[in-house]
Amino acid sequence: MEKDPALRLRVFDLNCWAIRYLSKQRQERIRLIGDRLCQEGFDLVLLQEIWSERDYSDLKAKLGGCCPFSHYFRSGVIGSGLCVFSKFPILDTLLYQYSLNGYPYMLQHGDWFCGKSVGLVVVRIAEITFNIYVTHLHAEYSREKDAYLPHRVVQAWELAQFICHTAKAADVVLLGGDLNMHPGDVGVRLLRGWTGLHDAFTEAKHFEGCEDGCTLIPNNCFTVKSELQPFPLGIRIDYILYKAVSSFTVKCEELRTTTGTVPGMDIPYSDHEAVMAMLCIQRRGRAAGATIGTAMPALVEVLSEARTEVCMGLLAARQQRYSSGRMAVLAMLLLLLQAVGVLGVLGGLVAGKPFPTLSFSLLAFLALAILLLAAGLHLFHSIEVKMLQGTKEQMEMAMRGLQEQPLHRH
Structure with a gap:
């Protein structure tokens, strides 16, 4: 033909x-x-x-x-x-x-x-x-x-x-x-x-x-x-x-x-x-038709290697999430301390003590900026952790699938 x-x-x-x-x-x-x-x-x-x-x-x-x-x-x-x-x-x-x-x-x-x-x-x-x-x-x-x-x-x-x-x-x-x-x-x-x-x-x-x-x-x-x-x-x-x-x-x-x-x-x-x-x-x-998966061991190996890289990225992302979360907590504590301090200063006004408005405002602005930045980073790295974790699980599932079936179609 x-x-x-x-x-x-x-x-x-x-x-x-x-x-x-x-x-x-x-x-x-x-x-x-x-x-x-x-x-x-x-x-x-x-x-x-x-x-x-x-x-x-x-x-x-x-x-x-x-x-x-x-x-x-x-x-x-x-x-x-x-x-x-x-x-x-x-x-x-x-x-x-x-x-x-x-x-x-x-x-x-x-x-x-x-x-x-x-x-x-x-x-x-x-x-x-x-x-x-x-x-x-x-x-x-x-x-x-x-x-x-x-x-x-x-x-x-x-x-x-x-x-x-x-x-x-x-x-x-x-x-x-x-x-x-x-x-x-x-x-x-x-x-x-x-x-x-x-x-x-x-x-x-x-x-x-x-x-x-x-x-x-x-x-x-x-x-x-x-x-x-x-x-x-x-x-x-x-x-x-x-x-x-x-x-x-x-x-x-x-x-x-x-x-x-x-x-x-x-x-x-x-x-x-x-x-x-x-x-x-x-x-x-x-x-x-389907062919015997002669390259399957090599594919399992490269999947394992890729999974290792993803796991390393996952570890780094978790560390960054923890660091940004800790920074956010510290900024929140600083804002709370300022609030307590403001109350104390307001109490002192009754006694005729001066109120350092500019210093408190600058410190509050700095603490708020750090809080927003840290919260944004924590949210971003939380998403990163989820994506890396999901990819890791997909790769593990793919490796199990390859190891369980003798035939693989490309």
Whole structure:
């Protein structure tokens, strides 16, 4: 029986670093990104860090001829920064915002305000249903002392769960985005192991671009060179991952990355390098059945490793909750002592003693400010504890499930 002709899909993924008022040469770079996309005519474009709706509107107008269908995902205080452009009609969309995303008081990092999420668009091409996911996980600001690792592991777990629960009706699953994790990190191994997604870089028949597929490189003038000192070639944190769900096969024929500056110019498109893949999708002829879970011990191991990271984050969150709660109690006691002191002073007024109004007011204001701050922190860390505890229990349940059943379907 003759096979159906193969469908070839060209995919573009880029963290655009388009933060209003902060990102250098933002508008010029958005224009250059739009020009590149128009020239090459990609079928799917997955973008992160498009924080300005004006930038999205400009790209939408420019790409109207080659990718007339698009969606901008809105979440958080300033938005998710995620958007998708497609040559084919978008049938449905869905957004999931991660339950943990850093700390609101870490203003210098700002991830908490960005509403880190995963967006889903459903596209049907040549009678094949595609679930296209785009995401951006919490940044890693220190490799040695990564305070956000538990949050990023939780995000990777929620991303994997979201894909598994929403992709059941799809023929092909495609994920693109800035995962802010190296290929060997526990979060990437957890995501790939749980979902069965393939890495376009490792699967590509032909690769062209930065060595080792790196997407954050020292040669880029916008990268922080000190952060890349342990990695002279750079790091690979942007991915295109994929898998076939039903009776199809998906192969990566070609993968490319940009390599620094825009051709003919002295600036790059972003502080990240773009990832471009050519995927070949073909009908298998029959649906794939369940297979023996030969990778199950490895999956149990990575789940155990991820659970350990979550437990460490849970311990730290409990300590922070206790500290903020103790601070709130002390501030409350200070206010009570002041109230008692005011009563004593009022009694002294009868005897003609002066009333130190300014001192009492300043002390009361300080105690009240500390109380409100500590109460807010206690509430935040209480929520963090609940989310980490819930994820820990989910992982334990998943590990038990894997150990009890001999078959596992990806």
